Structure formats: structure tokens, C-alpha cells
Amino acid sequence: MMSPQMITPQQMQQILSPPQLQALLQQQQAIMLQQLQEYYKKQQEQLHLQLLTHQQAGKQQAKEQPLGNKQLAFQQQLLQMQQLQQQHLLNLQRQGLVSLQPGQGTVPLQTLPQAVCPSDLQQLWKEVTATQPVEDNIKQEGLDLTTNTSNSTSFSAAKVSPPISHHPLPNGQNAMLAQRRDSSSHEDTPGSHPLYGHGECKWPGCETLCEDLGQFVKHLNTEHALDDRSTAQCRVQMQVVQQLEIQLAKESERLQAMMAHLHMRPSEPKPFSQPLNLVSSATLSKSTSDTFPDGLPHPPTSATAPITPLRQGPSVISSSTLHSVGPIRRRNSEKFCTPISSELAQNHEFYKNADVRPPFTYASLIRQAILETPDRQLTLNEIYNWFTRMFAYFRRNTATWKNAVRHNLSLHKCFVRVENVKGAVWTVDELEYQKRRPPKMTGSPTLVKNMISGLSYGALNASYQAALAESNFPLLNSPTMINTSSTSGMLHVGHDDVSSTVEQVNSNGSNSPRLSPQQYSHQVHVKEEPTETEDDSRPVSLMATTNQNVTIPDERDLEEELPVEDLS
């Protein structure tokens, strides 16, 4: 029908799985980031050096008035710049542009300016203002800046995350910073100077040869003193940094387009087995720790560990995503892929910001939305809001997908409408959901057998297990199927027998599938007042309140839940 060229970027994006997209993105970003960091490093070194120089000068002429003001202005500039850099780097990290894997992440990041750490700033200030105790309050202000400013040019990260200094960044960021602090001492080590290398001054555009450090310091004090020229150079540098940031943004955009284009060829069939933590580790760990739908072991505050999903075959989904070049409606997933919960958890940030259609069916998305809430019930409007909150893709064409959502809610028996004082909420009947999942092959031993045997081969195995995880199956206890615990998952996938069993046992055919919540595995007690106004305006952090002991229902959850539901 459509020539490939006619496919929209969104459609093309669907071809590559988020991990793939991110892998590519990350590569590009890493390169740019390195450049940026080099700039940063240089600037920091220069600024720091100059500051120190002036500090010395200030000590000598401690009583001279003009210096105070000038120095102050300079310091503020320095701070601003540091904040800029700091913010930017953090944003990058949060967006997953900087992977903070232990081995690799430290390499480029160690080149980060030492001032990234607020305590270093403090120290700097201390040094600088040592001779001017008057400035104490100002120093406070200056430091506060580091926690208040959000001049970020980037998007969600700043919005989502609290100020840097309070945010326990995962992936060892704190550790990194601390480590940074330690290593920052090299600046002060006598005999070396960041602005001095290979016998020449590294001040931008200077390159004056200096025999030794002493001479160099002298040179610094004379040639690069705190004057208008130096300040101007600083400003220029700041602009350079800003330009770089802008350029970075543009390059990112370009990269997106490139990838969108390349997605035309779903040539690479290999499913990623471990690609996922490309997602902004910071944001991800935050958001996922808010709601761990998958119930998998996540470090609560992964301070040091890069979020390395230990999960099985996280994004085997990509394999399925790959061959779905078709129209927008392609939904894939679900069947042989990662459970939505873990996929979502891992790519949460991705879907949130990238206008990519999530590879999940409406039904599974709706279910996910509902199950993520403590009460496991949502009004229609709340479901809408979850969609828009979680997926950039669903921030447009609202009429279409909202209709689809309503359609799905009505169509699938697994969604149960429960009347409420203030209206109605939707809940999920897990049993129905599980019944619905596999394409009906009920009672076909052959098919079941085929499926099971099919499962036994490599790659899919993991994903199946994962899929199982999603499709918790308390009812698997049915003796007909369970052979070994290790295979129970896979068995469940080829579970049609099971589901048919379930059907017979539990739902009595098709009698009044709806409005009989009492037969649900996890009963929902209907909220008295479905708060309607949260949603979009609700800060992400609010979600965190739901997850302390209310692990989002998936395998684990349901196992526990089955006997007695107690959510309160």
C-alpha cells in the first residue's frame, strides 16, 4: 500500500525496540558527551585555577576593596557555569544518555568537573571567601542556587527529579560524586596544575610556554588576572557550553530522525538480551521504584548498581517489534514478549518522552494502569490520564485512542466496571484476563504441545518466563499441568488447557461475566471517592506512596494475593 517512504516516523520508530533505539542514541550521545565533558573539564580547570590564583592575590591584598566585588561577580559566574554543567550532565544521565555502568561510566565521568559536587562548591567558596567573612550570607545564597536553579535546557529530567543535591541518584552517582570529590584533590596537589600542562598555559587561546609551575602561576596572575578580559573569556566559554548543549539537543533530534529512517529496515533480528538499562538510569530507577509493576527485585535505591535488570530476556520484545512494520495499529507484544510491566518499568522513561507507540495492546495497557494503583481501580478519566502520563504517544490523537480504550473496556470481560458513589471505576478481573491472553486454542493438545516444545528453544524461553511472570497463574496449580516448577511458566504459556480448566472451574462459562466482583481472585474494594483531579498534575512522587507494600500485581503479587486480598 504505502511506500516505505510514506511511513511516518512514529511508525518507523516502532520497528526498533526501545532498547535498540536507546542503544543507538546512547552511542551518539556518548560521543557528544565526551566532547562536552572535555569542554567542561577545561573550563572548570581554568576557572578553578583562576579562582585559586585570585584567592592568593586576595590574600595578599586582602584589604583592597575592588577585589571583593569583582571576585564575587566572578564567583557567581563560576557558580552559574558549574550549575549549568552540573545540570546538564545530570540531565544527560537521567535521560540515559550517560550510562553509568560501573566499569565504563566512571571513565568519562571522572573527567567531570569537581565542582559538580555541592560540597566542593562549598569548599571552593570557603577557600575563596576565606579572607572575606562578610560574604557569608552571599555564600549561602550562592550555594542555594545549586539546589534551586533548574535552568535546564532539557526536559523531563529536571521536572521529574528533585534538586540534585537531595536526589539520591542511582547508578552510583553519589558514589561517583564522592569519588569525584576525592580525586578533586589533584587540583591542589603541588607541582601540578590543571591549567598547566606540557609546559604551557592551558588558558583558552593562551598557550604561553612556562618553564615550571612557579612561572606558570606567575603567568596566570599577570596574564589571566580577574579583569574584564578574563571575565569576558569566561562568558564566552559559558556560551560555548550553552551552544554545545543546544547542539547536543539538535544532534539528538537528528539522531532520532536517522533512526526513524533506519528503522525502515528491520534487518537486525537479534533480540537484545540485556539492552535495557540504557534507559535513563536515574529517572528510571526513580520511576520504577515508585511502581515496580514487575515485582522483580529492584534495588530500592540503587545507589551504586546500574540498573541492570536481572530479568530474563527483557526486551525480547524487540524481536516482535521488529517485524511489525505494518500500520500504526500494530500491537504485537503480549503474546511472546516481555511482560508489559517489566518492559514498561525498564522503558518507562523512554515511552514517556519518545513519541513511540508502545508495543502493547490497549487491553494490557489498561490493565497495567489499573493494577498500578493501590486500589486497583480507575475511572475512565484516570485511565486516560495514565496513558497520557506514561506515553508520549498518547498525547495526541486523543479521540482515537480514547475511543479505543473505551472500546476495550467494554469489549473485554476482564475489565469490570464497578459502580461507585461518585461514579464508576474500572477494575481488572485477572482470571478473565489470563483466559483472554492466548489466542484461543482451548482444548487443543496438539497446539499446546507444539507451543511447549517451541518454547523450549533458547531465546524465547526467557521471554516466555517473563511473559508468564506477567500472566501470573495462580490457577496453574491445577494438577494437570504442573510438572516441574522450572517449567511451570512455560507450561503456562502453552496453557490453553489450563485456561480452559480455569474457565470451567471458575467462570462458569459465560454467565454474567461482569459485575460479579466477588468471584475475582483479587477483590477490589471500591474506593468511596475516586479522586478525579490528580492525574496529570499529580507529581510523580505521589506514585511512590503506593508502592511500599503494595507491590504491583504480577506474579508475586497475585500469588500472595490469591488467598486473601488485603490492600488496606
Added chain:
DNA sequence: AGTCATATAAACATTG
């Protein structure tokens, strides 16, 4: 080729 699950669109009903 037929069946099934899903996506999309739309008509229609109900409700506040």
C-alpha cells in the same frame, strides 16, 4: 481459507 485477537471508526445509548 478460516479463525482469532486486535485496532480503528463510528453509531447509539446513558448519564450528569
Added chain:
DNA sequence: ACAATGTTTATATGAC
């Protein structure tokens, strides 16, 4: 009357 919410029908598509 209107918008939001639900329900239902029709059609298209892809997977099996």
C-alpha cells in the same frame, strides 16, 4: 443541548 461515558457493530489487519 452537551460532553463524558459505555455499548455495540463494522471493518481492516496480521498471526496462526
